Amino acid sequence: MTLERSDAPCESAVRGPLVDRFGRVARDLRISLTDRCTLRCSYCMPPEGLDWLPTEETLTDAEVVRLARIAVERLGIRRIRFTGGEPLLRRGLEEIVAACARLRTDKDERPGLALTTNGLGLEHRAAALRAAGLDRVNISLDTLDAAHYAAITRRDRLGDVLAGIRAALDAGLAPVKINAVVLRGLNDADLPDLLDHCLALGLELRVIEQMPIGPPGSWSRSGLVTADEILSLLGTRRDLVALDRDDPHAPADSWTVEGTDSRVGVIASVSRPFCDACDRTRLTSDGQIRSCLFSTRETDLRSLLRNGAADEAIVEAWKHAMAMKPAAHGLDADDFAVPSRTMSRIGG
Ligand SMILES: Nc1nc2c(ncn2[C@@H]2O[C@H](COP(=O)(O)OP(=O)(O)OP(=O)(O)O)[C@@H](O)[C@H]2O)c(=O)[nH]1
Ligand SMILES: C[S@@+](CC[C@H](N)C(=O)[O-])C[C@H]1O[C@@H](n2cnc3c(N)ncnc32)[C@H](O)[C@@H]1O
Ligand code: SF4
Ligand code: SF4
Numbered sequence: 001m002t003l004e005r006s007d008a009p010c011e012s013a014v015r016g017p018l019v020d021r022f023g024r025v026a027r028d029l030r031i032s033l034t035d036r037c038t039l040r041c042s043y044c045m046p047p048e049g050l051d052w053l054p055t056e057e058t059l060t061d062a063e064v065v066r067l068a069r070i071a072v073e074r075l076g077i078r079r080i081r082f083t084g085g086e087p088l089l090r091r092g093l094e095e096i097v098a099a100c101a102r103l104r105t106d107k108d109e110r111p112g113l114a115l116t117t118n119g120l121g122l123e124h125r126a127a128a129l130r131a132a133g134l135d136r137v138n139i140s141l142d143t144l145d146a147a148h149y150a151a152i153t154r155r156d157r158l159g160d161v162l163a164g165i166r167a168a169l170d171a172g173l174a175p176v177k178i179n180a181v182v183l184r185g186l187n188d189a190d191l192p193d194l195l196d197h198c199l200a201l202g203l204e205l206r207v208i209e210q211m212p213i214g215p216p217g218s219w220s221r222s223g224l225v226t227a228d229e230i231l232s233l234l235g236t237r238r239d240l241v242a243l244d245r246d247d248p249h250a251p252a253d254s255w256t257v258e259g260t261d262s263r264v265g266v267i268a269s270v271s272r273p274f275c276d277a278c279d280r281t282r283l284t285s286d287g288q289i290r291s292c293l294f295s296t297r298e299t300d301l302r303s304l305l306r307n308g309a310a311d312e313a314i315v316e317a318w319k320h321a322m323a324m325k326p327a328a329h330g331l332d333a334d335d336f337a338v339p340s341r342t343m344s345r346i347g348g
């Protein structure tokens with residue numbers, strides 16, 4: 001796919017809901033609630049962490065909810081995912097979820113509400129989050145081997161994640177998906193065990209190709225474990241049958257595992273990009289809109305909010321940001337530009 005470099009929005013891009021120059025419509029908003037985290041996953045953050053945003057630069061709960069309301073009521077957003085950093089570090093998470101659950105979409109429905117988390121502390125919050133209106137949760141777990149887990153995340157917290165998964169299931173959050181980024185020589189050989197564990201608990205495993213969006217030096221194309229390799233690892237003990245995508249916009253390709261009711265997914269952002277059908281817009285914890293995970297530019301909604309802008313001005317700024325959305329991440333292009341933030345500051 002070639003990258004469109006023109007910055008001029010076409011007319012259709014500035015009318016109606018969030019539509020970009022290529023006709024893609026954003027229905028899915030990912031809100032990062034903090035840039036801080038309890039882990040230091042090697043593919044996402046440097047061991048020493050990052051310079052965290054000062055509190056005053058982070059959107060308040062009320063600011064987050066106002067932007068979510070504008071997105072849902074004015075801009076056609078139908079699903080919201082809370083992410084981070086680690087969103088469970090956000091004290092007001094339950095209140096933010098409850099406020100978003102009161103919104104109504106253009107179809108007069110409650111927006112779908114989901115959380116992506118590393119699972120630390122979920123044990124104590126899953127029930128309250130469910131009661132607040134959270135529908136589902138994706139939990140990151142790269143391996144069941146405690147030593148490998150500690151090597152990847154630089155923290156010895158495997159037991160806490162497993163407790164968080166159990167609590168999510170008990171609370172009735174459904175489906176519970178497990179996200180595993182696969183790293184050569186670290187957890188690739190652990191995938192069959194992880195799949196068996198997920199099948200036993202009724203969890204949907206998605207194995208993720210590592211993207212070049214972590215700390216400098218953490219990614220190389222030659223070291224990438226690609227979707228083809230992931231599939232052969234997952235097929236070591238199990239037979240997989242390919243499924244058609246039920247949601248054309250979902251990042252994962254899915255398979256059923258023969259002899260079970262379960263499915264397993266592969267998110268192949270690098271070797272099989274899904275940018276053509278992208279339906280996402282992203283809000284960072286400091287109030288910047290990123291139309292693409294790999295954007296090199298952002299649109300500052302926080303300044304608008306804090307300068308007293310009316311909803312209409314925010315709507316226009318958000319639409320303009322969407323109009324500038326690139327065609328694709330362009331990883332294969334000669335002029336690929338490294339995104340302006342690393343993963344934990346964007347929200348995945
Ligand atoms: N390239 C790319 N990767 C994405 C995008 N959205 C999510 N991902 C990656 O997909 C992986 C799983 O992300 P999640 O936060 O669980 O979100 P999701 O897979 O969209 O969630 P579902 O709605 O449950 O399918 C992470 O590595 C994300 O960074 C996207 O728009 N582009
Ligand atoms: C940035 S994290 C934020 C939410 C939460 N802290 C967590 O880990 O689930 C969101 C997702 O991005 C994934 N991720 C982080 N760095 C990645 C990378 N370099 N390539 C692919 N996925 C990555 C994580 O595995 C996680 O599933
Ligand atoms: S992937 Fe999630 S848990 Fe791991 S360092 Fe990044 S933000 Fe934290
Ligand atoms: S890389 Fe950008 S355009 Fe491609 S799917 Fe992700 S957010 Fe969408």
